[in-house]
Amino acid sequence: MSLNENDYKYLVYKIGNELYSSPLLSVREVLEYQNPKYMPNMVHHFSGVINVRGAIVGVLDLRLKFGLPNPVGPKTSILLCDTGRGLIAAVVDSVECVQEFAETDVDRKPVVMSKVKQEYLAGVAKSKEQLVTILDLHKFLTEEELKAA
Amino acid sequence: MDFDMEMITSFCDEALDSLTRWEQVCLELSQGENQDLYQELFRLAHNIKGGSRAVGLIAMGDYVHQVEDGITLLRDGQLKLSEKIIQFLLESHKHLSEWIIEAKTEPAYLPDHQTFLNEFKSFFQQLNAVNSGVSSETSTESRTLSSGVHPEAREMPQPETQTTAKTAVNEKRKAPSNETIRVSAQKLDQLIQVIGELSIHQTIVWHTRGGQENNNKIFTNSLQLSQKLTKELYDRALSLRMQPLQSVFQRLERNIMDLSRSLEKAVKVEISGGEVELDKTVIEKIVDPLMHIVRNAVDHGIERPADRIMDDKPEFGTVAIHARQDTFGVELTIKDNGKGLSSQNIRAKALEKGLISENKKLSEKEIFGLILLPGFSTAEKITDVSGRGVGMDVVKRTLDDLNGSIEIFSEVGKGTQFTVTLPTSVSIIDALLITLSGHNYVLPVGAIEEVINFEEGEMDLSKKMIVHNDHVMPLQDLESLLVAKASRRPTEKTQKKAILVCKHESNKIGFLIDRVVGQQQVVIRPLNENINGSFGLLGGTILGNGEPGLIIDMSALASHFANEFRTKERVA
Numbered sequence: 001m002s003l004n005e006n007d008y009k010y011l012v013y014k015i016g017n018e019l020y021s022s023p024l025l026s027v028r029e030v031l032e033y034q035n036p037k038y039m040p041n042m043v044h045h046f047s048g049v050i051n052v053r054g055a056i057v058g059v060l061d062l063r064l065k066f067g068l069p070n071p072v073g074p075k076t077s078i079l080l081c082d083t084g085r086g087l088i089a090a091v092v093d094s095v096e097c098v099q100e101f102a103e104t105d106v107d108r109k110p111v112v113m114s115k116v117k118q119e120y121l122a123g124v125a126k127s128k129e130q131l132v133t134i135l136d137l138h139k140f141l142t143e144e145e146l147k148a149a
Numbered sequence: 150m151d152f153d154m155e156m157i158t159s160f161c162d163e164a165l166d167s168l169t170r171w172e173q174v175c176l177e178l179s180q181g182e183n184q185d186l187y188q189e190l191f192r193l194a195h196n197i198k199g200g201s202r203a204v205g206l207i208a209m210g211d212y213v214h215q216v217e218d219g220i221t222l223l224r225d226g227q228l229k230l231s232e233k234i235i236q237f238l239l240e241s242h243k244h245l246s247e248w249i250i251e252a253k254t255e256p257a258y259l260p261d262h263q264t265f266l267n268e269f270k271s272f273f274q275q276l277n278a279v280n281s282g283v284s285s286e287t288s289t290e291s292r293t294l295s296s297g298v299h300p301e302a303r304e305m306p307q308p309e310t311q312t313t314a315k316t317a318v319n320e321k322r323k324a325p326s327n328e329t330i331r332v333s334a335q336k337l338d339q340l341i342q343v344i345g346e347l348s349i350h351q352t353i354v355w356h357t358r359g360g361q362e363n364n365n366k367i368f369t370n371s372l373q374l375s376q377k378l379t380k381e382l383y384d385r386a387l388s389l390r391m392q393p394l395q396s397v398f399q400r401l402e403r404n405i406m407d408l409s410r411s412l413e414k415a416v417k418v419e420i421s422g423g424e425v426e427l428d429k430t431v432i433e434k435i436v437d438p439l440m441h442i443v444r445n446a447v448d449h450g451i452e453r454p455a456d457r458i459m460d461d462k463p464e465f466g467t468v469a470i471h472a473r474q475d476t477f478g479v480e481l482t483i484k485d486n487g488k489g490l491s492s493q494n495i496r497a498k499a500l501e502k503g504l505i506s507e508n509k510k511l512s513e514k515e516i517f518g519l520i521l522l523p524g525f526s527t528a529e530k531i532t533d534v535s536g537r538g539v540g541m542d543v544v545k546r547t548l549d550d551l552n553g554s555i556e557i558f559s560e561v562g563k564g565t566q567f568t569v570t571l572p573t574s575v576s577i578i579d580a581l582l583i584t585l586s587g588h589n590y591v592l593p594v595g596a597i598e599e600v601i602n603f604e605e606g607e608m609d610l611s612k613k614m615i616v617h618n619d620h621v622m623p624l625q626d627l628e629s630l631l632v633a634k635a636s637r638r639p640t641e642k643t644q645k646k647a648i649l650v651c652k653h654e655s656n657k658i659g660f661l662i663d664r665v666v667g668q669q670q671v672v673i674r675p676l677n678e679n680i681n682g683s684f685g686l687l688g689g690t691i692l693g694n695g696e697p698g699l700i701i702d703m704s705a706l707a708s709h710f711a712n713e714f715r716t717k718e719r720v721a
Contacts, residue, residue, distance in 0.1 A: 037697050038588045040632040041683045049680065049689065051697045054346035056689035058680035086677025147683055 008103070010125070012096040012132060013079065016068040019096065019130060022137040023122075026081060030095050033076040046146050047091060052080060060141060061091040066115045083138045090141060099132075101125040106134065116140070152256040156204045161253040162331060164200060167193045168246050173399055175238045178230065179406070187224035190238070194220055197245070206252055208259055209245070215266055216241045219273045228273070236410070237269055239403070334390075334429065341386045344379075345672050351379045353695040392432050394472050394481075395423035400436065401443050405468055408447045415454045415465045416447055422472030425479055431551055431571055435481075438544040442483050442567050443468060445541075450487030450565055460562070462486070478553075484566040490559035492516045499525065515655065517557035521545040549704070552578070552593070578673060580700070582666040582692070585628040586643050589698055591671055591690055596703035598657065599650040600665055610645065615659060617650070624648070625710055627660040631685045631701065653707035660706075673700060685709075 010021040011030075036048030036059040045064035049056050059078065063070040075094035080087060110124040114133060120140040125132045174190045177183070194217040202210035219237070222228040244262050251258040355376055358369070402418045409416035427435070451457075451466035458464055469484045492513055499505045499519045511519075519525060523542040548555050552572050559565040572578070579594040601617070608615065613624050627649070648659045671690040675681065687702040 037699075039680070039683065039699055040685070042680075049697045049699070051691050051695055054342070054349055054674075054691055056674055056676060056680075056691070056697045058677075083679070085679045088677075088679040142679060146680065 008100045010099055010101055010132075010134065011079075012099050012127075013077070013092040014094045014096060015062050015066055015092050019127075019132045020092075020135050021099070021101075021125065021132045022079075022135050024098055026137050027079045028082045028087075029080040031078040031080055031089070033072055033078055033091065041147060043144075043146055050078070050089065052087065052089075055087055057087045057089050058146065059089045059091060060146070063091065063093060079137070081137055081141060083142050085142050088141045090137065099127060101127065101132075101134075119143075152205055154256070157206070157256050158253060159331075160200045160204045160206075161249045164197050164249050165246065167197055168242055168249070169396060169399070171242050171245075172239070172403060175235055175242065176399065176402055176406070178238075179232075179235050182230045184224070187220065191217065191220045191224050204256075206256060209248060209252065212241075212248075212262060212266065213245070215270060219269065222273060233272070237272065239407075240265065241269070332389075337386075337389055341383075341390070344383050344386045348379045348383045349672075349691045349695070351376055387428075390429045391426040392429050393423060394425050394427060394432065394479075397432060397436055397439065398423045398470055398472075401439055401470060404440060405443055405447055408444060409451070409466075412447065413453065414447060414451050415457075416451055417465045417467045419467060419469040420471075421469075425472040425474050427479055427571065434547055434551055435569075435571065438547045439481070439483070439569070441541070441544050442569075443470070446483065446485040446487065446565065450485040450489070452488055478570060478572040481569040481571070482566060483569075484564060486564040489561045489564050490517060490520070490557070491561050492559075495519055512655065514556065514558070517559060518654075520557065521555065552595075578671060578700075579668065580671045580690070581649075581668055582698075583647075583649070584643070584663040584666055585631070586663065589666065589692070589696070590701050591692070591698040592649075592701040592703050593687070594668065596651060596707075597649050598652050601648040601650065601659070602665070603646060603648070605644060605646070608648075610661065615648070617657070617659065620657065622650070622657050622659045623710075623714060624659045624661060627662050627701075627706070630660075630706055630710060649703075651703055651707045653704070653711050656711065658707055658710055660703075671698070671700070 007023070007025075009024040011024050011027050012019055012021040014020070031050075031052065034050050036050050038048045039046070039058070042048075042058075045061050047059045047061045047064075049058055051057075057080065061070050070091070073093075076091065077095045078089045078091055079095075080089045105127070106123045106125045108123045110121070112121075112124060112133075114121060116133065116135060120136050120143075122134040122136045125134055171190065171193050174186050174193070178186050178190075194213055198210050198213040198217055201207075201213065216238070219228075219234075223230060223234065228234070244260065244265065248258070248260050251260070355372060358372060398420045402420060405416055405418050446468050447466075451468070452460070452462075454464045457466065467484075467486050469482070471482045471484075473480045473482075495516050496505070496511070496519070499516075499522075500507065502524055504519060504522050504525060505511065521541045521544070523540070525540065525542070545555060548569065548571075554570050556568045556570075557565065558568070580591045581594050581597060581600075583590055583592065610624070614621050615624050616622070626645070643663045645661045646664045647662050649662060651658050651660060669692075671692070673688045674690055676683075676686070676689050685702055685706050687700040687705075690698045690700055692698040
């Protein structure tokens with residue numbers, strides 16, 4: 001199987017003080033933060049909906065999901081994902097860089113204590129003495145129940 | 150055999166058009182013979198035959214060829230039109246339609262219509278044996294397929310047929326071809342979406358134009374003009390999706406005829422307003438509910454001819470289908486002069502099923518409305534025709550989804566009338582902009598009966614009731630109904646300064662809101678799968694200022710409130 005060069009590329013972003021990343025191609029766009037509009041009957045970490053060029057997109061605040069404070073600053077960003085269930089977006093504290101991780105640097109089955117459920121964890125990558133958690137963003141954003149009971 | 154799929158697709162689309170006309174011609178023929186109709190039917194068959202052979206669907210060509218022979222006999226007056234023949238022609242229409250739809254994806258598809266063809270041929274030949282005149286083309290080419298051709302008939306040349314066929318083809322060529330263009334619905338939708346976005350941004354530009362207008366007249370004028378043009382562009386794009394109801398009516402008529410034949414009932418169909426246009430999506434969704442209503446009318450409504458005569462009614466029952474456009478949308482009525490519905494029976498049945506309580510007072514209209522409830526079916530026994538688990542409740546639900554409504558009126562012994570109201574377009578609604586705790590919401594104007602504005606202290610909101618127009622009306626805070634307790638709630642505390650009066654069944658309910666901000670037309674956008682299905686929301690939209698707006702489903706909230714209210718009543 002031939003791998004595309006993009007397959008090794010990851011988008012690295014920060015939630016709180018920790019580094020996370022997701023395969024570059026799983027994120028359609030990085031948007032400047034805009035204030036989501038309140039939508040009733042949704043879970044606590046669902047911030048609301050935004051207008052992305054005419055499409056109404058639900059926004060999850062990953063910081064709230066992880067129980068972290070959610071300040072809005074100049075670096076606060078929104079990651080837009082095109083999932084099988086339509087567009088959905090996630091708020092992160094900042095987008096750091098696009099980085100290549102060789103498959104050898106990635107531990108695909110890590111046993112770690114994490115805020116993230118094991119099934120949304122796609123691995124942990126070593127990068128310059130730092131560990132970067134790889135999130136399966138699509139799974140993470142679509143499989144959780146968003147509607148409040 | 151290799152097939153050119155592009156050619157096949159375009160042939161199939163054209164052939165399906167021809168077949169629609171084919172069906173129509175058959176239905177018209179059943180009203181009475183007419184040379185022009187034969188001529189047209191022949192032309193249609195001939196075109197399908199030619200087209201199918203040209204794209205390599207040889208078997209289809211052969212099939213049509215044989216049907217065409219039958220039509221030739223009719224056209225040349227060698228055969229008298231009968232009920233049976235029309236049935237044959239309609240049957241072959243059905244075969245071909247199915248065949249063509251299959252062929253579109255699988256050109257090698259070969260249905261087995263041999264039995265039908267044999268029956269068809271022998272039928273025609275029997276009749277024709279008397280007249281003994283089959284065109285030469287017919288006999289030679291069909292020899293392979295049929296064995297029972299009359300030997301004399303084969304030798305009989307008839308050049309006349311050939312010439313008429315040619316003129317028919319020539320005529321077709323002369324017909325103007327630039328009147329319609331076939332465009333895929335998807336392309337159209339993309340276009341509409343882009344224009345929709347354009348008009349949203351146009352509005353944003355307009356709202357943020359700032360102080361520009363003071364010092365630049367050209368700018369303002371041009372902005373105003375482009376605003377107007379965008380609006381027109383949008384309206385025109387939307388109108389591209391509109392289709393006349395004629396094709397739906399035709400299907401209904403066909404269905405009624407087939408059904409009445411199999412039930413041995415005599416039914417006349419009256420149709421008017423086929424030229425009224427509706428959005429394509431609405432048309433597609435409305436077919437099944439309408440079909441259900443007409444089938445019910447024929448199955449349960451119209452009596453057998455003998456019974457009708459006994460009741461001093463004309464032997465032929467009538468099903469009248471009528472469409473009318475008004476300012477709010479399209480009104481469809483389906484009326485039969487059958488035995489009608491007995492409101493007492495309906496009431497009794499609803500009681501038996503526990504759908505209503507013993508002492509509940511209901512108006513005539515509300516009683517008829519009961520048959521729309523799930524779990525209600527008046528048919529004594531389940532027949533093949535209606536009552537296959539799909540009931541009137543499905544009809545009601547489809548109409549609700551389309552933002553439409555249905556009303557039933559019936560008189561025992563005289564007949565039943567269904568009135569269906571539909572919005573012209575599903576995607577644009579007149580909306581009211583309101584605020585709840587500092588958040589803007591949108592709701593369809595149609596759902597609101599009245600808005601009562603008041604100033605602080607003017608209303609006593611401590612009781613959950615107010616007196617309005619001499620009626621006591623329950624009062625409910627809209628937000629606490631809309632927002633579930635477990636979810637994140639807005640924190641801002643605001644003054645309530647308006648009441649929206651909504652009608653639910655025959656009751657009025659007042660909903661307390663902060664205030665009404667304005668009224669505008671909005672384009673409904675469905676919420677995607679990640680966020681849809683939230684209670685009380687109909688969809689979303691982009692407001693004039695570029696912000697997303699959520700559309701509240703007032704009728705869902707009203708019925709939710711009414712149910713809660715009833716439960717409380719019972720407990721108390």
